[in-house]
Amino acid sequence: MGPIGENEFFFLMQGLKWTVLLAIVGFIGGGIFGILIALLRTSKTKVARRITAGYIGVFQGTPLLMQLFVVYYGVALLGIEVNAWIAVAIAFTLHASAFLGEIWRGSIEAVPKGQTEAANALGLHYVSRMKDVILPQALKISMPATIGFLVQLIKGTSLAAIVGFIELTRAGQIISNQTYRPLLVFGIVGAIYFIICWPLSHAGSGLEKRMAKAAR
């Protein structure tokens, strides 16, 4: 058995860097497209609602691992050469946009109908009605679920290991293979995930409680 020293720890931190970066890219990309999905999903156009419903269905109904595979090899099949980074960023963006889109669709619909009516009666158009009136309230309503999904996404980035990414979990595996101390190594890896995810979950449920109180 080998020791776990500075070098090994540094290696894990390198892995953590990729985990965090992947989660951020997925969350930002997914956030931007997710808003679009949510708006189309709640639009008046039936076709737009149908298409986005299908999109959400596909990404919620298949494993993230498979989505990573399909995008990684699928993009290569199209004859476009992209590095693993871009392929994985695309896959996480697609995945996150479907989930966030569905979460935000629900929150848009949870904003009381009177808000839309008041905006309409004042003559506000769609863009202002959404941007100024509905979305700020919807995003607030969605905060607990959105944070919950972010936590899922952070943990889900470990699947990027499958296409050759050395993120936190994969880095742990490598160190474990070198040192023959799987329990210790994965204990540390688990603790690192926990340190990141737990405060987020905690903040999420705190928000939920505060909102429940405000709604009373």
Added chain:
Amino acid sequence: MLNSAKDQPTLISLEDVQKWYGAFHALKSISLSVRKGEKIVLCGPSGSGKSTLIRCINALETIEEGKIVVEGQVLDGSTKSIDAIRREVGMVFQSFNLFPHMTVLQNCTLAPMRVRGTSHTDAERLARKYLERVRILDQAEKYPAQLSGGQQQRVAIARALCMEPKVMLFDEPTSALDPEMVKEVLDTMIGLARDGMTMICVTHEMGFARQVADRVIFMASGEIVEEAEPEVFFKSPKHQRTKTFLGEILAHH
């Protein structure tokens, strides 16, 4: 009657308006014309179509048949006609519907800035003017949730006034209020009426109807049953349904 609206031009006209919700005939051949400066009180049992009627005027509800004209603009379902009409028609709702994430001032400045393109400075000036008028300027920086129901409804009135509408529609503005707050809202509405605003109010406040209405319209089952000046309406209603309704509602007041 506060001032005579008899010689004024017609501002709103409804001709033979029909509305269905599925198989339910919500509005049956409604014809109504409102002159500039007129104050109309609409009353009737719940489900009689009075709210639906005023919500059709600013296209919050669509109609199946008939014609609605506001200030010469025919409401034909096009975005252009809806926009034009909503610019002239303000509305106050039973449940206030203030934007909870905005301050009182922001609630009032949003529409003038977005719809009329008013500058921020001018929109604030306008908002302060109307908040002053509904006597709530001192609360301008607060959020709706920090205000009482009566105060919120007065803000909602100011918010509608900021678009400087030619007509104000009131959809049961005092029904969601605690009794002690009804008066402050009614007083604000009476003030508006005195200043010559054209108003259509769905309300059961018969004292208000007596005081300001030029005409009281009684609706039941989607039809206009009776229509008269308040004196006549309250003293000698013609129809049995009106008598029954008045009997019930006045017993409570």
